[in-house]
Amino acid sequence: MNDMILELAKKIKSMYPQKDFIPLHEPKFKGNEQKYIADCIETGWVSSVGKYVDQFERMLAEFTGVKRAVAVVNGTAALHIALKIVGIQPNDEVLIPSLTFVATGNAVVYCGAVPHFIDVSTETLGIDPFKLDDYLRDVAVINGNVCINKQTGRIIRAVVPMHTFGHPVDIDVLFDVCERWNLIMVEDAAESLGSYYKGIHTGNFGKASALSFNGNKIITTGGGGAVLTNDEKLADYAKHLTTTAKRPHRWKYEHDQIGYNYRMPNINAALGCAQLEYIDDLIEKKRRLVQRYEQLIAGCQGVRLFKEPRFARSNYWLQTLIFDENICDINQVLETFNNQKVMSRPIWTPLHLLRPFQNSPKADLQVTEKLQYQIVNIPSSPYLGDDIDG
Structure with a gap:
């Protein structure tokens, strides 16, 4: 051996x-990366507002087939916001695979929620939906249309499938489990840009989903991520939260809730636009x-x-x-x-x-x-x- x-x-x-x-x-740069970045520098639009942010979001939505994409600073921030906008509350339990990058667990904790670890399948390296269903029959009960952990008394609010190394989980079966147990699905699609489940791009199945554009991903923006959703209201909410929850105004600084400074800079989005082209x-x-x-x-x-x-x-x-x-x-x-x-x-x-x-x-x-x-x-x-x- x-x-x-x-x-x-x-x-x-x-x-x-x-x-x-x-x-x-390692990343490969062979297109318009230098041209677009130079444009940002020459025009001065290098921070969190600029044409490349809007263009990158449009290109992402078109490529993945979702209605909206909201670009943010990294994949962890994307997953944090995806969980926030679907209604994850402090003390909720969120079902996640134990076999995942630490960001999946961290994002749950950022919401004040509790990671609840479940096993994976040898076929996908992601969540095993059959084993999950059997497990929930033992530890959970539906009470008032809510899934309750009988052992802790907490609400089990959501499940986060992670598409390990780009390989999609068995979404259809997992979706049936979510319906049976009234669970929200939020996809951790950080590694699966360009991956498809039965012809549909990953990130389309969850109520919200997260992508990553770290330096080692399929495409990179240096650092970066995106929230994907087919719900226009959730997309607007994600954009609001990631822009410090600032209400639009020509000069006033009015913030209507606790927000996050998570918006992707224009210069990073420029890199992403060039990468998406090929x-x-x-x-x-x-x-x-x-x-x-x-x-x-x-x-x-x-x-x-x-x-x-x-x-x-x-x-x-x-x-x-x-x-x-x-x-x-x-x-x-x-x-x-x-x-x-x-x-x-x-x-x-x-x-x-x-x-x-x-x-x-x-x-x-x-x-x-x-x-x-x-x-x-x-x-x-x-x-x-x-x-x-x-």
């Missing part, structure tokens, strides 16, 4: 011999990269490449290897790959194991606790798929 891991690392390193070190994911090409290269990795690991025992679920078309944001349980030590894999200057990383530490969340309610998390020792993300930059025939 050790020889196989070393050989696999060397094969990946040989994919791009021009580079001494292959990072996990996002289809970026995604196609990442999908071609899957073919390349399949060829590389062919014949390797005890490891497989994670593939998109049968009902989805994924952006393949991060390429993912899953090692057979008890075959090898993940830390040994990570050390070997990184020693070969092939950047790789494990999946996030499950949130229920982190100190801030150790007292949070949780379901049986057997799959989550196994997967943390099986998953390794490997280099996923679009240029690695450049020379694949499509």
Whole structure:
């Protein structure tokens, strides 16, 4: 097994011999980025108001198929606001996967709510809706059209599916669970720009959803995020809250509630506009990269490449290897790959194991606790798929 891991690392390193070190994911700039940013500088419109913010929001809405997009400073802020506008209240419980980036849990806590951790599916790496439904039958009851946790007495208000590494969860089944238990769905689509569930772009299913444009995402605005929704009133509310809840006026500073200084600067939106102009090409290269990795690991025992679920078309944001349980030590894999200057990383530490969340309610998390020792993300930059025939 050790020889196989070393050989696999060397094969990946040989994919791009021009580079001494292959990072996990880096952005690609090949369009109008410099032109649009220079326009911001030359005109002085570099802050949170400007034509590129409006244009970026329109382009996002058109690309994803939602009615409205509201650009914000990062994906965590986007999820925080998405939860706020759908009515998450202090002391509510919000069902989230434990196998997710810490921002999912943090955004719940920002609302004064309580993360309630649930398990994931091996088919999607996201929420397992069947297991969730069984779990709710044990711990919850509908009382006055509200889902109540029988153990804590708190309202279970919402569920937040996270589309792990760009792979959509089984939305239809999860939506049925939400209807049965009167739960609001808010999608954490931070990683899934360009991913589709049964032909519909992720972010269209939740009452509100969140995107991220961090430097390692499909497209980047440097730092940034967006709230997506098909509800015009919620979109207006999101825009109001993220602009310090300031009432429109030519000169007065009137704020009608506690708001947030979350608006995306124009100069960042300019970068995003340029990136969106060729996002289809970026995604196609990442999908071609899957073919390349399949060829590389062919014949390797005890490891497989994670593939998109049968009902989805994924952006393949991060390429993912899953090692057979008890075959090898993940830390040994990570050390070997990184020693070969092939950047790789494990999946996030499950949130229920982190100190801030150790007292949070949780379901049986057997799959989550196994997967943390099986998953390794490997280099996923679009240029690695450049020379694949499509």
